[in-house]
Structure formats: C-alpha cells, structure tokens
Amino acid sequence: MRPPAPPRPLRDLPPPAGVTLLPDGSGADVSIFADDAEAVEVCLFETGDDSGESERRVALSERAHGFWFGRLPGVGEGQRYGVRVHGPWDPERGWRHNPAKLLLDPYARGIEGRVTWRPEVFGHSVGPTLVGDARLRDERDSAPYVPRGVVLGDGFDWAGDRPLHHPLTDSVLYETHVRNLTRRLPGVPAHLRGTYAGLAHEATLEHLTRLGVTAVELLPVHAFTSEPALVQRGLTNHWGYNTLGFFAPHAGYAHASDPQGVLDEVKTMVRELHRAGVEVILDVVYNHTAELGGHDGPTLAWRGLDARTYYRLDERGHDIDVTGCGNTLDLRHPVVARMVLDSLRYWVQEVHVDGFRFDLAVALARGRNDDYDMDHPFLVALRTDPVLSRVKNVAEPWDVGMHGWRTGQFPPPFSEWNDRYRDTVRSFWLTDVAAQAHAGHGVQDLATRLAGSQDLFGARDRGPIASVNYVTAHDGFTAHDLVAYDHKHNGPNGEGNRDGSGHNLSWNHGVEGPTRDEEVLTRRRRSLRNLLGTLLVSTGVPMLNAGDELGRTQRGNNNAYCQDNEISWFDWELAPWQEDLLATTGFLTRLRREHRVLRQRTFFQGRPVADDGAQDVAWYGADGSAMTDGAWGDPGTRTLQLLLDGTWLGEESVLLVLHGGAQDTTLTLPRPPAGASYRLVWDSAWERPGDPQDVAADLREQVTATSLRVYLTAR
Template sequence: MPSPEAHVQRRYNTKPGSRFPIGATVVAGGVNFCTFCRNATHIELLLYASEESVEPFQTVALTRETNCTFFFWHVFVEELPLRSCYTWRAYGELRVPQMSDEAASRKELLDPHARAVSDRFYSRQQAAAADATAHASLRGIVAEPLDAPDGAIDVRTLDDAIIYELHVGGFTRHQSSGVRHPGTFAGLIEKIPYLKALGVTHVELLPVMAFDEQDVPACAAARGLSNYWGYSTHSFYSPHPRYCVDPARAPQEFRELVDALHAAGIRVLLDVVFNHTSEAGKYGPVIHFKILANEAFYQVDPNDARYYRDYTGCGNTVNCNHPLVSAFILRCLEYWVRELGVDGFRFDLASVFVRGEQGELLRTPSLPWAMEASPVLARVPLIAEAWDAGGLYHVGAFPGMAWSEWNGRYRDVIRRFVRGDPGIIGEVCTCVAGSADLYQDDGRLPASSINFVTCHDGFTLHDLVSYNVKHNEANGEDNRDGSNDNLSWNCGAEGETGDKAIIGLRFRQARNFMAILLLSQGVPMLLAGDEILRSQRGNNNAFCQDNALSWMNWRLSGDAQNMLRFVREMIALRKRHPSLRRCRFLTGQAESGQRHPDVAWHGERIDAPAWHDSTARFVAFTLAGQAPNEPMLHVLFNMNDDARDAALPVLEHQSWRRVVDTSAEPPRDIAPDIETADLERGACRVEARSVVVLESL
C-alpha cells in the first residue's frame, strides 16, 4: 500500500462497500468502513493521512441510496494505506440532548468499532461544546489486522487462581522501574519475571480499553490531574493508546503482552466498563453514541429525553439489555477473547446488567445469560462487581450460573476481624470457608467467591493498617470524595510515624491480612503493590493520581523486601496445599478414603469454636489433606491484644511443625520449621494479633 505521505498527492476511489463487518476492515484492495446511525439522512467519512494530520485530506459523502443498508452506513475506499485516521460526521434529525441538529452535524464522531484510536487532537471540552473547534476529536486508526491465536479456545476456570490486580501504566511508569518503555504494555512485558517469581496465576488489568484521560472533575483538572484508573471508556474495541509505544499497532502490542504472559504461565483478565461511557450526561462530550444510537445505547429519562438515567454515578447508564446493545457487548467481548487472547473479564458495576430500559430490576435479564450462552464467553471466567451506584446489590445473587463475584462481604468481615472487632467468629469462618451461605444454595462453587481485602478502589494494604480516615485532599475535592467507611485501624498513630512498636504492629497486621486471604477457600485477589507495602499516603480514591502517589516504586525498603518474601512464600504454601483451594464446599465430614473430616473448627479448646461469644477474637481450624500424601494443616487466628495458648488436635504417629507465625521476625515468620518445642506439649502459643499455621509431619 502507498505511504502516508502519498495521501496529499491523490484522492482514493470508493465503492458502496458492505455492512459486514462493522468498523474499519482491511481487505485485499482497500478498507471497508461501516458504522450505524438510525436518524441520519446522510453521512460523511473524513480521512486523515496520519495521527499528526490537522486537516482531513479527503471527505467521502455517503448517501442512503448507495451506502445505507437498514441503518448501517458503509463505503469501501480503494488502496487506502494502513495508519490512515478517520472520523464520521452525520446529518439529519440527530436529536442530541444538549445541542441543535446543525451543531451536532459539525461533530466528528469516533467509530465505536475502531481497533486502534488516536487522541492526539482530542479535547473533551471542545467535544462537549456546541461551537466546537473543527477536527478536535478522537479518531480511529486503520490498523493492520491480527492473525487469530492458534487452536480452539480451551475451558478456563479460576479453581486454582491467584489473581493480581494491576494498573498497566502505574506498574512501570515510575523511574525506578528500569524498563525501556515505562507505562506501556511493552513495559509490563519486562516485569513478567517478577510476576512469575511472585507466583500469581492471573493478572487482572485495570481498564485497558481506550478511555478518556480528560474525564475528571473540574477541580481535579485545575490541578493538572487526569483520569488514571480508566473507568471512562470510549473505544471498546481498541487498547488504550497511551499504553502503546505505537498507537497504530495497538492490537499487536496488546497481543504481544498476552502472548508473553501466557508463555510464562500467567493468564489475563480484563476489568471492563460496559455500565457507562465517557460521554457522561447531558452536558458531557459528544464522541459517538449520542449521535449514532443515543436512545438505543443509553437509558434516557422517559419524561425528558434530554436527560440520562444515572445508575453509575458517571452521568449515563448503558442500556445493556437492548438487543442491539447486548449484541455490541457480546461481539466486543468475543473479539478480545478470540483475537486478542484474553482469558476472562471482571465487569465494573455489573448490576447495571440487571436493569431494563427504564432502569427497572429485571427478573431474567438477557445480557448476563447471553454471555454464558456464547460459545466463546462460556469458556472463560466472568466476574461481576455485583452492585451499582443506584442501590442494586447482588453479591451472592447475580443472575446466571457460572458467574463469579467480587465478594464485598468477605472484604468487610476480614477487615473488621483483623482490626479487632469482637463477636464475629461465625462470619469469619463462613468467609474463610468460601462463603457457602452466599453461593451453595444455587449450585455455585467456591470459585464463585473472589476474595479480597484491598483493591484499586480504597486503601492499599499499607494504608489500611496506617490510617483511620481517608486523606484525599490531593484530589481537589476538599476530601469529600472516596468512602468514609474503610474499616481500617492505624495501630496507634495516623499516617507516618517513627514509633518502632507501631511500625512493627502494622507490618504484623499486613501479614495477618495476607495470610488469612491466602488461607481462605475461594479465589484470592491481591492488589499490586500490597506485597511491597505500597502507600498512597491515605488517599483511598486515587482515580486521578497519575503520578508517584499511585505508581509502583521498585526501590524496596527492608520491610518491603521482607513483606515480598512473606507473600511469595504464602502463595507457594497455598499452591502446595490443594486443601486450601477445594473445588467443592467444605462439609465437616470425611471424604471417601479419608480418615479425617475435611474441616474441623476449634477455639482455644479443641472442637469448641466461639460461634456465639460476643467477646471472641480467636478461632482455629484443621484441614485434612486432599491430595495423596498432602499434610494436614492446623490454622490459628488470634486477634486479641494478648497471647493465647490453644490446644492442638492429637495426631496418630505424626506431629505438628510450625510453618507460619506472623508474630515472628523475618525470615522466621514463614519457614519450613519455625519452632516445635511448645507443640510437643499438645498446645500452641499464639501471640497477640497473629496468625499461626501448623503442618503435620
């Protein structure tokens, strides 16, 4: 194909084109373009030579008679080079909420199906204005097509998963990362040896579908802040351009990351945002859907179509159960699995999927079931954040069969327990056992529970044990943003301190959290950086902090190195013990061929758990081995302010050895044999606020 420089010397011939496939598709002889718009009377395709081009070099007029099938608009441009950029412009009764049809017809629209995008000249402010500057829009890039991965899509489960939630940009953007291309997919590839050594099995990437970095409140924008987390998607088919070394190669660069992770034995989950888009509410920018499919794609107020229903807190709500929108979402997800190699998805504010076109709660919503019925998506994990900002809460009740859920109750119960709340031993044991009360009654499995203590949204693990209240002043909203209910404890001082006793207690508490998480049935999820005690200085809503506050600092202090070792060894212990990751719920009965029950619960005395003691902060349990020759485990949690002596189960022809003790100084906090002298008398000393794990010999 000709070089981009040749654009200015010629105009390209066109043909009517085809409505299949939608988007910009490179085929022999040129590029087929197709988009949809029900209300347009005619449409234009604007072609730019490259990302750097200020003006289009050619505008192609499409008419209903020649280039429209139903409400799909299409044209074939002969010999158009790769890397060309393009936008659409629509004319007619467009009915955009905040502007006239004439003003809307001046808007250049991004192709919702673009495989690569450029934000080089984009201005969110201009996109929202009726008198916008010409050509200040997002643009699609004609990208080289991908070869599909070899072989059929195998069935992928989370039974043995250890998920690591990370931000692609923040993981390597700090100058200490030492990578060649910081903040990119390529930079993350260079850190795969670290992930492999840590032992995680899955990475869950915060949004990598192209998003609007300018989507922040005015007070944050005034401080030079930007949308860091990425929950403001505009291009659901395109990897985010800033995460690419070359945005025109976005699909290839993302696939290279996936292939490299797969080669290291690590699978890839995407955090995706189909509950709202970056177009926001009535006064938000016009990017694409507001003109192309406003009343189908969004839930509009039936009493005043100028306004949008907002169950997301972001200005609009995607009308997920409209047939055309459901099809868009399904095809998009299948594309990321089939062509980009993704292994599963986590869905932000997924309870929006349960709402009808008027925002009502649907008894049998079509979209979640359609995902499970998809021949492609049925083979990969689907994880719901099972709530939305409008009050729906579906933890334990998300519609469908095989869905997993972020278990918000697990997070809250374990936070309360470790900070020292008494009288919740029954809740703790239920959570540690896999939350059968939430998932077993409708045939779900322990892997339905995604267990976590921290995630991107909220305190980091370091801050959870260092702050009683949020400190979000840097966000510019006078500390009003972010959750006020953190269930945290600062261990005696707010924030940074030189008190060695407090620092030591915080380190112990962090190990307690990590130990309990990795000793629980279900699927553990770790927040990137918790293994090295990364701090955000008490900011529990760092969505706009694309700076060192959020980035991974690879210069490790002594405590960070010790924590990293502890987490690595806890992950290794979990992997050595199939009894910690059972595929079925615990019963308290001996399995076939086993002498011991799969689990036995205890207090300070054997078989005497303090289920109903309102002052209790101690519990223990014994797990029988599941695999042949797997040792038994005896686990003790003491969140009291004093040490306790707990009786031990009697073993025939065996003894116990201590392999974890979070009260011990590193490296004795986790080792093959920490101490056995006290165990020989049939009891175990459990220091204040500590976790002990014993293994049978």
C-alpha cells in the same frame, strides 16, 4: 449540505459493524449504526506535507436495519477516519444528531489523537456561546479537537501462543495498573517503564513468577480520556474508567507511537505473559462511556450516532444514571449488547486475553423495569457464547442505582468480587473486642468467609470458585495504608477530601500515618501479614492488590484515580521489612499451591473421611474443643481454629489458627488426625518465613496477640 438519501440497499444484510478490509486489498466495507439518522458520511483524513490535514466525506449509499453501510475503494491499513451524522435535533426526544460534530466509530480498533475540551466538542451550545435554550444545536466543527479512528490490520506473529486455562482453584489474581507497576522498576529500561512493553519485560515477569501469581487483572486498557474537571485541575483520569473506545487499546500506555504499533505491543505483552505462565484479565467498563455529564455532556461518538439506542433515557430525553458517571449504556437493546459482545470476542480472539472483570456489572443486567435480572439477555448471551463462556468472567456485583448491591446473585459460571469477605476479614483483624461486641456477632461470619462464603455462592452449584476474595483493591486503601491510617487523606485530588469512601474498617495502630515508633511499626507489619495470610489460605479465588506484597503506600489516599505520579507508582527501593513481606507473600502463595485442601472447588461438607469419624473440616476454640453454638455467636470469641483434613486427598492436613485477641495467649491445638503430629510452618509474628517447628505432645502453644498461624501434619 445534507447528502442525498441512499438508494435501495444492494445487500440484504449490512457487513460487520465498523471498518472491514476486503480480502483482495481493493478497499474496505464500512457499517455504522444510526437508526434515526437521515444521512451518514464517513470522513477520510489525509495529511499532506505542507497543506495540513484534508477531509474527504463519503456518503454511505446503503441502509438496512438501522445500519448505514457502503464500500470505500482504496481504503487500507492506516487510514484515519471519522463519522458525521445528519438527522433530527430534538433533545427532549433523545435526537441529538449534529453533522458539525466529528464522531468516533464505536468499532474503531485504533484511535489517534485526544479530546481537547472546548465548547466545540459539545453538540449543544455551552458556556459563553449559550443563548436562550442550553440545548440549541452548536454548528461549530469539532474535528480539530477530537480523535480519529484508524484502520488496522490483524497480522501478528503469535509464535504458537495458546490459552493457558488455569483452573480457578489454582488461580491467584494480581490486580494491577499497566503504568504503576513498572514506572519506576529499575530492571526495565527507562524508555519502556510504564508501558505494555514494560509489563512484558523479563524484570517484571521475574517479579510476577517469584510472587506466584497466575493472572494479572489489568485496570482498564481500552482507550479512554480524562474528564474536563480533572484537566482543569491539572490532573488526569489515571485509572481509565472513562472509555472512549471499546476495541482500541489506550495509546498512552504504549512505547509505540502509531496505532498499529500500539496494538502489536499489547499483543506482545499478552504473548510474553503467557510464556511466563501468567494469564491476562482485563477490567472492562461497558456500563458507561466518556460522554459524561448526561444529556448536557459532550458528543464524541454514541450520543451523536443514536443516543436513544445507546443510552438509557427517560421520557424527557435525560440520561438514567446508575453508574455515577452521568450516563448508562442500555444493554437491553440488541445493537448495544452486540457491540459489547463483539468487543469481548475481539479481545479474546484477536488479542488472546483470558478473561474480564466487569466494572459495575449490575448496570449491564438491568431489565425493562430497571431491576437487576440474572437472566438478562446480555448475561444469557455471554454465558452461552462459544467463545466468551470459556474464559474467566468476574463481576463487580453492584452499581450505584436502586437495589444495586447484588453480591452472590450472578449466575454461573460468573465469579464475583466478594465485598463481604473484604469487610469481615478487615473487621476481625483491625477492630477490637468492643467493636466486635457492638457488631453483635462473634466469629461465625469469619468462618463462613474462610470456608468460601457458601451463604452467598451455595446456590446453583456455583461453589467457592465463584468467590473472588480480596482485602484491598485499586479502589480504597492499600494494605499498608489500611493498617496506618484511620482516615482518608485525599487532598491532592482537589476535591476537599470529599471523594473516596469514609467507611474503610482500617486501624492506624495508635498513630495516624508515618511514625518511627518501633512498637507501632511491629504491630502494623504483623497486621499486614495477617491480612495477606488470611487471604491466601482462605477457600475461594484470592486476588492481591498489586504492591501490597511490597507494603506500598499511597500516603493515605484511598481514591488515587487521578494521581499519575509517585502516589500511585510503585517504589522499588525496598527496605528490609518490605523484602521480608515480599518473601512472606511468595511463601504463602507457594503454600497454597502445594496443598489442595486450601484450593477446594466444592464447599466443605463435614463428611467423614476416616474410620475414626474425622471430618474434612472442623472448627475449634482456644481450648482445642469443638466450637459450640454459644461460642460462635459470642462477641468475645477472638480465637478460631480450622482443621482442614487432607487425608482424603492423600496429602497433609492443614490447621489454621486465627487469634484476634489483643493479648498473647496460651491455647491448645485440636487433636490431629490419627497417627499424625503438627509442625508450625508459618506464623504472622515472624518477620519473614522461618524453619518449621515441631509441636509439643501436649498440643499447648504460646500464641502472639493478633496473629495467624499455619500448621501442617506429619506422620
């Protein structure tokens, strides 16, 4: 029976969305947005010793501005609950209310249980129950097959924890997965491996500090679920881009067994990472939800509350999909934008995270005509919010909708993943002269990327810190596989190798996959060092794909989103070459940290910095003379030298030599700043960092094929 309509509101405004415990401990306020509903009930669940689970339904007695709210006496920490909504059922108009379906509160801070994929979790009839119209309302109760929200407290001993606020110029980001990093790490106790607690363990912190990273960028830790198709194949959504709750941490990554313990474990992880000098950036998915499959998808939360508000729908009530996942959250609506902003503030203020990487960020900023709008109200709110405008915000500047690629078009102070950097660096080191000639350009684009991508980020005073440089990420080949495979090998995903990108700009060096050919292995290792070295000496904010410093392989799988196994987990039994690579990466991050000229906040201006007319940046060819217009555009140009004059900063100058030719060569270094000489401090031809080497007076150097060198000046 439908509850009676609520009386006139007792309060002018609803309380904060979700469940808010009263200060005097007498109960809680609850507030749920369901604008088109006719009645809303909060369902309180209790578990007895012998009687199983009981459900008590409480009709919310007040309504204002689309929110249904009321007071729940006696409700306290640990209370398990859900929501049922009564209202019209007309899918063609976006009305999908079905009180038979237990819904999660979008603001639930704890989530207990998981989704069991049965017909009952769909609001409409599906599968064997289908009779006539596929969108008939299904009257079966979904409660046995869906999670419950859990009321949590805010108490936690932060022991004086404060934000680190590392400048972006000093930052080295480390994109990683909570589970993958420590699932096999020997120094972490077995029961903590693959958990938030494992990430905070001293053995993990020792690796991060040895490596020299300043922030971990964690793949999604919001509560999520696996898609039915994956479950049917015996797999899981391992990456977590399938959000079930924007406020609750994913319980599957916790050693703790109860929702309050899960949240406390996450807070402990953040606190301990901060103590080690490492910030925490969360990869967040606000562009779509776990109610996949469009209008025929499951009814778990938002769809059953108010599909017309939460999702982009067309005139037929069908989802407008610019995410590739069947639905798109509609941040044009103030309630949806507020939910996202509330979630972000919660993670900053209550969990102390230091920033966010926004998955498919263009989808968050599509306006009334579905076009990307850099002045979208959500972006304006994010940029002006006194809390959120002070943290690190990184956009993945694309989605899969029309005109969805927007690299360089986000407003300040956003930084962005720079896919142009990725592709240019891969192309230079992993393609031959013929391929470069076909591309129709020489090293000019490479120079632009090395210098911070001013063509993309030069407007609106954004500077090089707007460019998050990367050569690999979670999505695609690892660096090891980039130099060992020409083709993806995604068979274990069960999709006939159709998933994952086929455009990888990779090179197997003559043999596909594993080999014992020492010559091939030597060239692969040098290419690995070229990629990592270029990344860590480029202007901008470098992001390492975790495990690349170990030469980690995914066996050629470039879309391991469903592989919670040895394909994704780091193997910490390192061969000597892997130990060498780890030492090399640590050396390069230290080199970057010690030389400000590699960490510029503004673009190089070519301005004079000395009486002899020396400039802060200068480009040279293989003969040591300045680059000419013809050399810049010549596809045959495979050697580039970049001199970064550090004298105006009161430090050593840095000379970078990038030789992409297939043969060893002799080149001439440019004349160093007045009174200085060069020392070779790193060569990608070295298996591990070596001692500095002085350069002969004639400045002529023998350089290995496809190699990168770093020189410093000495006086």
